[in-house]
Amino acid sequence: MTIGNRIFLQRPMGAVQYLQAFRQLPAAVVADCMSRLPALSCDIRLWSAPKKPVMCGIALTVKGRSGDNLMLHKALDMAGKNDVIILSNEGDRSQSLMGEVLTTYARHRGIEGLVLDAPIRDIDGISKMDYHMYAAGHTPGGPFKDGPGEINVPIACGKIHVCPGDIVLGDADGVIIIPRQDAQRVLLESQAYLKVDMRNFELAKTGSLPREWIDQTLADKLVEIIEGSYQ
Numbered sequence: 001m002t003i004g005n006r007i008f009l010q011r012p013m014g015a016v017q018y019l020q021a022f023r024q025l026p027a028a029v030v031a032d033c034m035s036r037l038p039a040l041s042c043d044i045r046l047w048s049a050p051k052k053p054v055m056c057g058i059a060l061t062v063k064g065r066s067g068d069n070l071m072l073h074k075a076l077d078m079a080g081k082n083d084v085i086i087l088s089n090e091g092d093r094s095q096s097l098m099g100e101v102l103t104t105y106a107r108h109r110g111i112e113g114l115v116l117d118a119p120i121r122d123i124d125g126i127s128k129m130d131y132h133m134y135a136a137g138h139t140p141g142g143p144f145k146d147g148p149g150e151i152n153v154p155i156a157c158g159k160i161h162v163c164p165g166d167i168v169l170g171d172a173d174g175v176i177i178i179p180r181q182d183a184q185r186v187l188l189e190s191q192a193y194l195k196v197d198m199r200n201f202e203l204a205k206t207g208s209l210p211r212e213w214i215d216q217t218l219a220d221k222l223v224e225i226i227e228g229s230y231q
Helices: 014-022 027-032 070-078 100-108 180-205 212-220
Strands: 005-007 055-064 083-088 113-116 133-135 149-151 155-157 160-162 167-171 174-178
Touching: 014 055, 014 167, 014 180, 027 167, 027 174, 027 180, 055 070, 055 155, 070 083, 070 100, 070 149, 083 155, 083 167, 113 167, 160 174, 174 180
Parallel strands: 005 149, 055 083, 083 113, 113 133
Antiparallel strands: 055 149, 055 167, 155 160, 167 174
């Protein structure tokens, strides 16, 4: 087995049972229940126009060499319903890794969505597409197709660790990663927190949102409050 140039055909799929429930939750609510630490870098943003507000699927991870999409092509043939292809590209921004043709192919195969720590191209077409395409920008420069790379191994995407089989949840705000081992606990806490968040939204409409915590926190942090202006 050659480390750095290998494909694992299997990955843990136990978290698939939680996908439908997570599709009812905003990414921000779930992130708040994970100490606000599971979000991919804001460099990776939604470029398409999906009708469904939430993307949620099981991570099929791809680790590619900078500017190369050979392993991405193979992943597109492996993935299907309930899968999100999520790709690490060594942070490279010089080459686009896919465009409208491959995005259309992914949509045809029923793949839940695509998350690339890399640019894409054909943005005029993709921006109108009813699909979840997250990427780190766009450029007309196309990819190489030589490898090496890996599929279904741990990766870092958008500065977040992702393992094969983790849950990838995305909406208009961006993308978060839910470790598969924590999925049930995170789901229950997020469902409860959503009720609190919705209540706070209603209180905000009437100006009744509790604000006492601000002064209390400032006092706890020993912030000096000065009557007067800075001289």
